[in-house]
Amino acid sequence: MKEATWSRSEILHGDCLRLLATAPAGVARLAFADPPFNIGYKYDHYDDARTYRDYVDWSRRWMESVTRVLSPDGSFYIAIGDEYAAELRVIGRELGLTLRNWIIWHYHFGQNTRDKFVRAHTHILYFVRDPKRYVFHDDVLRFPSARHTEYGDRRANPAGRLPDDVWNEFPRVCGTFKERQGWHGCQMPEALLTRIVRASSDPGDVVLDPFAGSGTTPATAVKWGRIGIGIESSGKYAVAARDRLKSAMRTAERRNRRDSDGWCERERECLRQLYRETETPVESLVANAAAMECIRHAMRARAEREFTTDEIAAQLRALQGKNDLPKIKNDRPYRARQHRKEAFAQDRKLAESWFAGLPERLRRANEHAVAHRD
Ligand SMILES: C[S@@+](CC[C@H](N)C(=O)[O-])C[C@H]1O[C@@H](n2cnc3c(N)ncnc32)[C@H](O)[C@@H]1O
Numbered sequence: 001m002k003e004a005t006w007s008r009s010e011i012l013h014g015d016c017l018r019l020l021a022t023a024p025a026g027v028a029r030l031a032f033a034d035p036p037f038n039i040g041y042k043y044d045h046y047d048d049a050r051t052y053r054d055y056v057d058w059s060r061r062w063m064e065s066v067t068r069v070l071s072p073d074g075s076f077y078i079a080i081g082d083e084y085a086a087e088l089r090v091i092g093r094e095l096g097l098t099l100r101n102w103i104i105w106h107y108h109f110g111q112n113t114r115d116k117f118v119r120a121h122t123h124i125l126y127f128v129r130d131p132k133r134y135v136f137h138d139d140v141l142r143f144p145s146a147r148h149t150e151y152g153d154r155r156a157n158p159a160g161r162l163p164d165d166v167w168n169e170f171p172r173v174c175g176t177f178k179e180r181q182g183w184h185g186c187q188m189p190e191a192l193l194t195r196i197v198r199a200s201s202d203p204g205d206v207v208l209d210p211f212a213g214s215g216t217t218p219a220t221a222v223k224w225g226r227i228g229i230g231i232e233s234s235g236k237y238a239v240a241a242r243d244r245l246k247s248a249m250r251t252a253e254r255r256n257r258r259d260s261d262g263w264c265e266r267e268r269e270c271l272r273q274l275y276r277e278t279e280t281p282v283e284s285l286v287a288n289a290a291a292m293e294c295i296r297h298a299m300r301a302r303a304e305r306e307f308t309t310d311e312i313a314a315q316l317r318a319l320q321g322k323n324d325l326p327k328i329k330n331d332r333p334y335r336a337r338q339h340r341k342e343a344f345a346q347d348r349k350l351a352e353s354w355f356a357g358l359p360e361r362l363r364r365a366n367e368h369a370v371a372h373r374d
Contacts, residue, residue, distance in 0.1 A: 006206050009218055009228040011245055013238035016210035016231040020065035028229070029135065029205035030075050031066045032196055032217045034188060035059070037081035041185070044234040055084065060091050066210055067095050073134050075200040076127040079105070079188070085123040097127035100134075101165045105192065107172045124167075138162055139301035140198045143277040144294040152290045159301075160294045167192070169277050183240055184214035191273055193220035198302075201226055215241030219248035223255065223266075263315060268324075270302040271295075271315060276326040286313040 004012075004022045012019050038055040041048045050058070063078075070076055076097060080088050092099060103124040110120035128134040142160035147153040163169070170192040173180050179190050193216055201207055203225035209217035210231045218228025222245065230245070232238040255266040274295060278285065285291055292309040299307045319325045 006208075006227065006229050009222050009245060009249065011212055011215055011218060011230045011232060011238050011241045013232060013235055015233050016062055017065055019231050020062070020069055020210060023069045025068050026071045026074075027206055028069050028074060028208040029071050030077075030197065030201040030226075031070055031208040031210070032077045032079075032193065033062070033066060033210050034079040034186065034213065035062070035211045037083060039081060039083060044236050046233060056087050056091075059084065059088055060094075062210060063088070063091050064095055066208070067097065067129065069208065070129055072130055074129050075100075075134055075136075076129070077196055077200075078125045078127070080123050080125065082119070082123070085125070089125055092125060092127050097129060098131040099125060099127055100131075101126040104166045105170065106166055106168050107170070109172065109174070135200050135202065137199050141195065142294075142298055142301065143274055144280075144291045144298075148291040148294045149278060149280045149285070149288065152288050154290050154293075156290060156294070158290075158293050159297050163195075163277070167195075169273075170195075181214045181240065181244060184237060187214045188216045190216060190220045190223075191276075193217055194224065194273070197221055197224050197226060212241050213237060215244040215248075219244050222248050223252050225252075261315070261318070262311075267299070267303040267305075268315070268319065270299060271312065272319065272324075272326055274298055274302070275316065276328060279328050281328070281331040282316050282320050282325070286316060 002022065003024060004019070006023060006027050036043065036046055036048045038048055038050055063076075066076060076092075078088055078092075089099065089102070101124075103126055105122045105124055107120055107122075110118040112118060139159070141162055143163070145156060145161040147156035148160070170189045173187045173189050179187075181187055197207055197217075197220055201221075205226050206229060207217060207221035207226045208229045208231075212218060212230025212232040214237065215230050215232075218230040218241070221228030228245065228248075230241060232241055255269070256264050258264050275282075275285075278291070278295070280288075280291065285295070289309075292312065295312055296307055296309050299312060316325070325331075
């Protein structure tokens with residue numbers, strides 16, 4: 001079989017076991033895998049209801065194939081549900097991988113249940129090949145701690161703190177999100193992949209996703225200057241993910257173009273995510289010198305240029321004015337929000353009652369016209 005080079009970003013169509021076998025050993029600095037969870041989910045063609053043994057054996061095979069193509073200092077993240085998290089962790093150990101974190105991605109709006117607690121998390125197992133040699137850019141992860149935001153403590157580390165291993169700051173991709181593709185039900189948020197890609201790889205590195213789905217990993221990788229390789233067995237998904245990847249490549253250039261205020265979209269994206277992680281309303285944040293100093297450090301690391309705190313405060317206010325900041329808890333006074341469907345149903349009711357009354361109104365208008373005829 002001809003050896004693949006993986007020298008430019010692409011979505012490969014086919015079975016990951018077969019295609020991984022064509023790649024050179026050690027080519028990828030980072031792999032992120034979000035395999036089917038074997039919970040009977042309806043995919044385009046894949047049968048997500050295998051026997052326990054079959055699924056576990058298959059998981060071992062693809063994890064082994066991914067490990068082979070990882071560089072000796074490579075990192076391997078796996079998103080997995082409750083059903084098989086323990087099995088995949090054990091397989092990782094048997095393959096000689098070291099678990100650095102067992103991350104819980106906690107999201108809101110899990111599917112409602114009647115007789116048990118609502119599931120609102122996914123496990124992300126974070127392995128490395130070598131526990132002494134790996135890439136971990138802590139500077140792009142830091143954000144203000146409560147010592148900055150609650151106590152305004154100027155002695156707090158101005159570089160900020162690292163996030164916990166429970167990730168609350170990445171909402172699931174829902175209907176109103178600009179990034180939502182709409183043709184794949186398991187789309188991961190780009191912000192979550194951004195954290196992983198930026199922490200565990202460098203620009204120019206190969207970032208692999210053996211279960212590309214809608215193409216989130218390769219699309220995020222190219223946005224941050226990496227080579228994004230996605231493998232997807234569904235022809236339909238692969239074609240659509242290619243379009244997404246192409247558009248991400250076009251956007252990557254546009255995101256760096258400066259606007260009249262001197263900022264580019266890539267920098268605003270860093271600030272929006274920091275704001276979400278800080279969980280502090282704009283006015284409290286800009287009034288707090290310790291927190292703003294920390295944001296300044298974090299922006300320098302994430303956006304790779306110098307900012308003043310005044311510039312950051314002005315940008316935060318401008319984004320707030322355009323309603324372009326993520327929603328955080330208690331950032332605005334309570335006002336009942338209407339669900340779109342309910343609002344639509346109300347409009348429809350109004351329209352129906354207006355049309356229902358129309359014959360009666362016409363009849364009365366007619367009577368009035370007759371009564372007032374000369
Ligand atoms: C959970 S989804 C991945 C979603 C992805 N993380 C995203 O953000 O869109 C898993 C994907 O793996 C694909 N798949 C299943 N078996 C595969 C295989 N053997 N090789 C490659 N892809 C496979 C499925 O078609 C599905 O699109």
